[in-house]
Structure formats: structure tokens, C-alpha cells
Amino acid sequence: RYGQADTEDQVGVANGLAYTTVGGDTLQIEVSLSPGKGKLILTGKLGDVMKESAQTAFSYVRSKATELGIEANFHEHHDIHIHVPEGAVPKDGPSAGITMAVALISALTGRPVRRDVGMTGEITLRGRVLPIGGVKEKSLGAHRAGLKTIILPKDNEKDIDDVPKSIREGLTFLTVSTMDEVLDIAIGGSNK
Amino acid sequence: RYGQADTEDQVGVANGLAYTTVGGDTLQIEVSLSPGKGKLILTGKLGDVMKESAQTAFSYVRSKATELGIEANFHEHHDIHIHVPEGAVPKDGPSAGITMAVALISALTGRPVRRDVGMTGEITLRGRVLPIGGVKEKSLGAHRAGLKTIILPKDNEKDIDDVPKSIREGLTFLTVSTMDEVLDIAIGGSNK
Amino acid sequence: RYGQADTEDQVGVANGLAYTTVGGDTLQIEVSLSPGKGKLILTGKLGDVMKESAQTAFSYVRSKATELGIEANFHEHHDIHIHVPEGAVPKDGPSAGITMAVALISALTGRPVRRDVGMTGEITLRGRVLPIGGVKEKSLGAHRAGLKTIILPKDNEKDIDDVPKSIREGLTFLTVSTMDEVLDIAIGGSNK
Amino acid sequence: RYGQADTEDQVGVANGLAYTTVGGDTLQIEVSLSPGKGKLILTGKLGDVMKESAQTAFSYVRSKATELGIEANFHEHHDIHIHVPEGAVPKDGPSAGITMAVALISALTGRPVRRDVGMTGEITLRGRVLPIGGVKEKSLGAHRAGLKTIILPKDNEKDIDDVPKSIREGLTFLTVSTMDEVLDIAIGGSNK
Amino acid sequence: RYGQADTEDQVGVANGLAYTTVGGDTLQIEVSLSPGKGKLILTGKLGDVMKESAQTAFSYVRSKATELGIEANFHEHHDIHIHVPEGAVPKDGPSAGITMAVALISALTGRPVRRDVGMTGEITLRGRVLPIGGVKEKSLGAHRAGLKTIILPKDNEKDIDDVPKSIREGLTFLTVSTMDEVLDIAIGGSNK
Amino acid sequence: RYGQADTEDQVGVANGLAYTTVGGDTLQIEVSLSPGKGKLILTGKLGDVMKESAQTAFSYVRSKATELGIEANFHEHHDIHIHVPEGAVPKDGPSAGITMAVALISALTGRPVRRDVGMTGEITLRGRVLPIGGVKEKSLGAHRAGLKTIILPKDNEKDIDDVPKSIREGLTFLTVSTMDEVLDIAIGGSNK
Numbered sequence A, B, C, D, E, F: 001r002y003g004q005a006d007t008e009d010q011v012g013v014a015n016g017l018a019y020t021t022v023g024g025d026t027l028q029i030e031v032s033l034s035p036g037k038g039k040l041i042l043t044g045k046l047g048d049v050m051k052e053s054a055q056t057a058f059s060y061v062r063s064k065a066t067e068l069g070i071e072a073n074f075h076e077h078h079d080i081h082i083h084v085p086e087g088a089v090p091k092d093g094p095s096a097g098i099t100m101a102v103a104l105i106s107a108l109t110g111r112p113v114r115r116d117v118g119m120t121g122e123i124t125l126r127g128r129v130l131p132i133g134g135v136k137e138k139s140l141g142a143h144r145a146g147l148k149t150i151i152l153p154k155d156n157e158k159d160i161d162d163v164p165k166s167i168r169e170g171l172t173f174l175t176v177s178t179m180d181e182v183l184d185i186a187i188g189g190s191n192k
């Protein structure tokens, strides 16, 4: 059923957490590579802030390519497509930044993303992780989708105690300040 | 008569199902290739969501090219045009995603699409098939156009019993979760 | 006088039929080639649907180039301009599709178009001809301009008896379902 | 004084006739060539119809280059700029079409334009000249600016008798149906 | 203090005169060259008319390059940026045309612009100088900024006697009809 | 905690000062380089004036590359991304101009920026520094974020005495008229 955790770790897909007027939800970020010339294609009815966030995640990955074990010139041979189903639902905001970076790095390194991990956080060009909103609702959505581990920005630590106890006990919360920490958790055997 | 099932299986054409304020209808997705440099041209008064859906279908096909038996560098030598007649009628939504993917794959492999099959479903970049609306109306439209088999997303299975019995008996409903299953049904001799 | 049938068959020009609030009219579609790189230029205050219709006609011609006796790589050496005088009058709709295809094919093959033929019909990417509106008014306009033969979509056959008898007698109506049939009528010695 | 006939025949400049709410006026069309790659630059606060008219004039010239004595590949080595002073005054409509074609051909052949000639007429892609409005007002403006000869579309012949007799006697009216005729009058020694 | 005459003649900078609702002002036009491919970059919250004026000045310079002592192919090796501080203040109109041409020519030839000269006038593609508005207010602004010489279009000669006598006596007014005359005044040792 | 001074001098990051309706704030300008072709990418919900300011800073750096110790052709091998977190907060105005120039130069030379310095000022294409608003509020924001030194435009000197004494005593104010002076302060061992 779409919206439930996958049954296997996959490459080029990561679980984000969304916060809508009707409550929290998960959203999967999909990344695919095709032979091409470095074009970045963004689809899924994304608003301007979310598109800029994708571009920031992409530049982060490009500028750290060597460090991340990615061929430095991958952009000369590939187009990159980031898609966020469901295509008719408008999405916006910077909080999927780290999720898009994880899905990109997975696609470019071939290393799978842990399927039981959900994550939310704004990314900066240097790979810092900035706070986001809706921790309580997003946690409920993650729990409902069967996720086990939630990555949150360090500056959102104070919001964890707002999550109902019953939910909190079924989830592991990990807080981070940098993309390095995100990758250590989300991508097995990361070498960055 | 336009809008009726073709009398022969064809290459680069697939039957989609639409759902308008005046009921269900079929719509044919046409794909043509020309010598070119990989441009994707989209016409037929398509809304933004439908255009993004086409782009997602296109990236799915490009990223799976080898697997699908398509020359990996076809985009360097061809422009791809996806057109949805009738050109003055506005169309939108993600539900033609799998139909556009089928028409693309048919055009690129030269394998014909079964002319008696209609299909509806959102496609994701990985080739997952997500649920859509209007199953009842689309089924009526498919029946009226003389189609025999309907491909639906697995998550729409529960909507089949809303189709009037008389119509349901004249149609075979097949539900799918992935593009692989769609291709097994719609394109004869698919090797993916 | 502009708007009257030409006195000689010409290359790169075809007679379309328009239907405005003040009645039917003819409109000439002009196509010119220049040394270039395959750009398609569209002028004449054309609306979006008409522009997409031109693009569809262009892709049809490109994908059938060899079959039509056109050098497959013409787009690498030429820019194509489609212009519809009179430049200050807004025009829209898909019904000039087959006329634009005929003018394009004439320009690219050097074969003249029959100057006494007017035509109207939506074109699809595969070269099917779909029905249009305003048959009665367009016939009056064609008659007034001195045309002798009218090409109509097969699905508009039923509208011919709405044309006043006196006009109908001065015109030959030919109905078609495919561009092949259009070319057999409009372009002398077509080998399509 | 700007707006008065030049005192010498010039290359790349032609006199158009405009018709504004405050009466007729002349407007000079200037064309310059620079080393470049075939870009067409249009300035002077031109409306969409006037821009399309410029493009049509440009394609006419490109498609007839050899016939006009212009190097066929000039667009590979030059950018073309068409400017209509005065830059803050909005201008629109198709009636400067033949004037822009004349200025272009003059710039590309190096042959000067007769400085005492004013002209007005819509151009088509094939070089036909279509009728325009405001003959009376434009004639007054031309007379005021010191022009001696006016080129008008053949279909505007009937409007000449609306020009006050005193003005008409100071001007020679020449009517034309094709660009060939325009060039014979406006450009000395044209070989078109 | 910004807005005061510079203390040395500089390359790539020229003093324009502006006319705002709160009176006259000077504005400096800055031009810089960078290794590049001929892109023209325009910044400083410029309106459409002012942008077109910049483009016209640029084409004038390109088409006269050899005559002006500028390498004919400079555009193949350089990007050109024209900036008008102060970046948050909207600016428009054609009257900075000659100032932009002077700053461009200075940057491209390396010859400094006289720092005590202010100038205002619309430029045409052929280098003619057309009249502008606000002579009185602009003169006051120039005087306040410490400028000594004002270049005005010939057609504005009649407006000089509207400038208060006390101001007029501190300024030298020079009127011009062509860019050649502007360059003789503004750029030392110009060979135009 | 985001918004506090970094604990180490960094490359490609500089502290700007912002002035919002709810008071002063700091904002970090991040710059990253990736293998590319000279594209300038700007993100962080920047308004048009701020984007033009970034472009002006970029052209300043490109035109002074040699002087600044930067490889003259860096733009042929790199794309440059300037990002201003927090991505959902709209930002505009020219006052981050010098900060963007500093971050760019740091990224391109590899020389770190002093982490205890905050700066605000409009940049011109020649590297002049123009006055800005909100000195008082920006100083409060800088103090709150733990910065020690503030770079201000010379023309803002008069505004320093509006900063409350207690704050003023914890900060060093340095005023400048040119980018050379900014670099001497902000980038250690600058050879500008």
C-alpha cells in the first residue's frame, strides 16, 4: 500500500515527513539518473521554496562529490530527476532538504537507504541542518506508516516531548546538526 | 470513428481513460520520434500536473532503458513528442502516467500496444503505480469505446464493485502495483 | 485581392478555412525555410491551441520524413517559419492542423499545393484527421473566395447537408480520415 | 531635427508611417549588423504584433537571400538589431512590415534607401503586401516630414482620394502588391 | 560621498542625469568586462525602456567597433555588465542612452571618461541623439553634484533658458546630434 | 545553534546583517563551487534587488579576478551557488552586496572569512560601498549573535551614535568606501 514503509532497503528513495492541514504524513523522495548533461528535473507539484531546497541539496552533493565517493563529473554524463509522489498534491517548504540530499547520494553511490528511517530538516549549502515545524504531527505520520527511527534537527530537540508518549515509545529520535550525521544514520556503510 | 478502439494493434499509441464532468471517456496517447537531440515535446492542452506526469514517465523510461531493451542513448538522436488529441480540450491530472509510459516504450521498442486494453494510474519515478479517481465513470467510457481489458492500480481494487454489473461483465479488470505488470499486460512479448 | 484564390499553384502555401463571429473566411498558411538549425517559428497572433497544433503537424512531418520524400535531417540545416496573415487578427483552435501540415510538406518537397482547394481538420501525431466546427460558415467563406474543392474530416460528413444548396453545388466536398488522403488531394503527384 | 527626412540616402534606415491617436507621424526603422550568431534583437517598445511582423520580414529576407544578393549564411556571422526610435513611445501593429524588410535588405546589401520615400504595408512570409489603416493621417504625417513619395498596398488604392487635395498634390502615391515592387521603388538599383 | 563627482577620470564609468519626482539627480553608469561569451547583463532595477536603451547602445558600439578602435570580436571573449547604482531605486526611460554608450566605449577602449561631464540623451542605433525631458531639474542635480559640463541633445537647446541663471552660469552646456560629438567631448583623445 | 557565530573561521561563508519588521538579525551567506560551466545559482527566497546585487558582486569578482588572486577562467570550470538560509524566509534589498562578494572571494581563493565579523553595505560594479538602512537594529542583531566587529559603509558613519551605548561598547565599528577595505578586514591575509 502506497505510503507504508517499503519491505526492502532501496537505492534512490528516502522517506520524508510532511505536515499538512489534515495532519502529518510521510512522503517518499525518488531520484533517478539517466544518461544526460547535468540537468536537474524537479516534479511533484513542488513550490518555489521546495525547488530551491532541492537545488541547494543538489549543490551540496556536487560540491562534496569526491568526499562522498561520487565521481566528480557525474553531472556531465547524467540528468538527475527528483520526483515526489503524489503528483496532484501541492508541496512546499524547506523541510525535505535533508531527505532530498539522502536520496540523491543514495542514487549516485548505489548505497541503499534504510527503509525504516524517516527524516525532516532544512539543508544549507554547507550541509548544516536547520530546524523545521510540525514535529508532533510528523511523528504521528511516521508512526502510522510503520517507520522506526526519526532524524530531527538538533534545534528541534525541545519539540520531542510534545509527541504523545505512546507514539514516542515506538520511535527512536535521533537529532543532528550536519548532513554527515544524517548520512551515518540513513545510509548504511557511508564513507563520507 | 475517433474515440473507438483501433482495428489493429499499433506502435506508439495507448488508450488512457479520462474522467470529466460529463462522464468517463477514453483518450489516446500518441508518441512520435524524430531525429533530434532529446527534447521532450508535450501538446494537447495539458495542465502542469499532467506535464510533470509525462516527464516522470519519460525519466522512468530513460532510467530503465537497457532493461526495457531500448538503446541507452536514444535521447541523443531523437526528439520525443507526446500528444493527446483532441487539442482544444483541456486535460490534467496524474492518472495518464502509466499510459504515457506504455506509449513511450512502444514507440521506442517498436512493439505494438494491445488495442483492446485501456489503462489508468499515476506513475512514480521508480515505476510504482499509485491510485486514481473515477474508476466507475472511466469503466463506462472504456466499455462504450469497445475496450475489453482495464488496467487499474492495486489500491483501486476496492472501487471495481462500484461499476454497474452489466458493464463489469463485459470488461476484464487487472490490478497492478508496478510498471512491470502494466507492460506484461499491455505490450505483447515485453522482455523487461 | 488578398483573400482570393491564387492564380497559380504555389509552393509552401495552403488555404485553410476559418470560422469567426462574423462568419466564415479563408486563411492562407505560409511556410518558409531558411538556412538554420531546426527552429520552428510561429507568427500571426496564434493562440496556444493553434501553436500546439502547428507543433503537432511539424512532428508528424518530421517523423514521416523519409516516407514523404523529405531529407531526414532537414531540421539540422533549416529553420522553419509558419506564418498566418493577417498579423493583427487573433487566431486559435486546432482546425488548421491539416492545412499547416500540407503547407509544410509542400515547402519541404517543393511540390505545389492545388490553389483551388481549401481544407480544415485537426491533425494528430499519427496523421489522423479529427472533426472540427463551423462547416457551414467555412463553406460559405470558401465559396466566396473562389475555391472549388473542400477537404473535410470524415466525422464532419453529417454537416455537409447544412450548407445551403446553392453553395454546395459550386463546391466539391471530399472527406478524409488520414493525412495520406489529404495529401493525395491537395498536393499533385504526392508519393507520401 | 528628428522626424524630418534625412539629407542623404542612408544604408539600414527606412521611413515608415505611423498612425496614432494624435494623428499621423513618420517613424524611422533602423537596422544594424554586428558580428554574432544570427540573433534577432527588437527594441523600441514594440508590441507583440509588431515583433511578429519584424520576424516575418526577417524570415522573408532570409528565405530570399540569394535572390536578393545577400550571402546565404549571413545569419551565422551576424546578429541583427532592428530598433524603432523613440524608445519610450509604445508602437504596435503589422503596418511597418514592408519598412522593416526594406531596412533589413539595405543593411544586408549595403544599398542605400531613398530618403524621400515613406512606406506602409503588412508583409507576408512570401512577400505579399497586405492593406493597412490610416492612409489619410499617415499621408499628412509624411507630408509634414518632407517626404515626396508614398508606397501603399494595392488594396489601399481606394483610400487615396480621402487625402486632402493640397497634400495629395505634394506627394506621389505608388501602390504595390509585392515586396519586389517595394524594392524597385525604395532601393536604388535593386536586383532582387 | 556617493553622488558627488569623482576625484579622478575613470574608465568604464560615466555620469548620467536623472529626473525624479523629487527633482534632478545624477546617476553613475558603471560597466565591467569579464572573460565570457558576449552576454549583456543589466542591473540596477532598470525598467524595460531603459533595458532596451542599453541594448541599443550596446548594438551601436558593436556595429561601430572597428571605427571606435575596439577589437571587432570582443563579444566572443567577454561578458559585459552595465550596472546603475543605487540598486533599490527603480529607474526607467531612454535618456541614459548616450551615457551607457560612453561608459561602454570607455570600458572597451580603456580611455577614461571626463569626470566633470554629465550627459543625457536618447541614443538611436545609428548614433543619433534624440531629445529628452527634465533639462531644468537635471541641470540643478548636475550642479549640486559638482559637475561642470552638460551634454544635451540639440533638440533640447530651447530648454536651456529655463535653467535658473545662477546655475546656468556655473555650467557649460554643449548640444549634440550624434554620438561622435558626444565622444569628442566626454572621452579624451577619442578617435571615434 | 543556528544564527550564532561559528566556532571556527570558514571558507565560503560570511555574516551579513538583516533588518526585518521584528528587528535586526544576522544572515549567513553561503557559497559553493561545483564542476560546471559558469552558471550562477541563487537560492533562499531572494527578491529581485537582492538577486541583482548578487550578480553585481559576482561581476565585480570576475572583473577583478587576477587582482584578487583568482584564476581568470574559473567560470569556465565551475558553477557558483550562493544560498542564504533560512529558505522559507523572503529576503530582499541591496545591503548584502559586500557580504556576498566576501563569501564569493573566500570560496574562490580558499581563504577563510573572520567568523566574528558582520558586514552590511551595497556594492557597485567598481567595488564602491554605498550606504544602507537599519544600522541600529542590525547592530543589536549582530551583538545578540556574538559578533565582535561590524563593517559599515562610510556614509553610514553618522548612524553609529544611534546604537545604544551598552551595545556599542561590545562592538568594533569599521567604516569603508571600497571593497578593498572590506577585504582587508574580513579576509585574513588578503592580497586583493
Ligand SMILES: [Ca+2]
Pocket: A003, A025, A026
Ligand atoms: Ca499521502
Ligand SMILES: [Ca+2]
Pocket: A158, A159, A160, A161, A162
Ligand atoms: Ca517542548
Ligand SMILES: [Ca+2]
Pocket: B003, B025, B026
Ligand atoms: Ca472524446
Ligand SMILES: [Ca+2]
Pocket: B158, B159, B160, B161, B162
Ligand atoms: Ca467499493
Ligand SMILES: [Ca+2]
Pocket: C003, C025, C026
Ligand atoms: Ca480575411
Ligand SMILES: [Ca+2]
Pocket: C158, C159, C160, C161, C162
Ligand atoms: Ca446534418
Ligand SMILES: [Ca+2]
Pocket: D003, D025, D026
Ligand atoms: Ca515622432
Ligand SMILES: [Ca+2]
Pocket: D158, D159, D160, D161, D162
Ligand atoms: Ca475612397
Ligand SMILES: [Ca+2]
Pocket: E003, E025, E026
Ligand atoms: Ca542619488
Ligand SMILES: [Ca+2]
Pocket: E158, E159, E160, E161, E162
Ligand atoms: Ca525655452
Ligand SMILES: [Ca+2]
Pocket: F003, F025, F026
Ligand atoms: Ca534568523
Ligand SMILES: [Ca+2]
Pocket: F158, F159, F160, F161, F162
Ligand atoms: Ca546620528
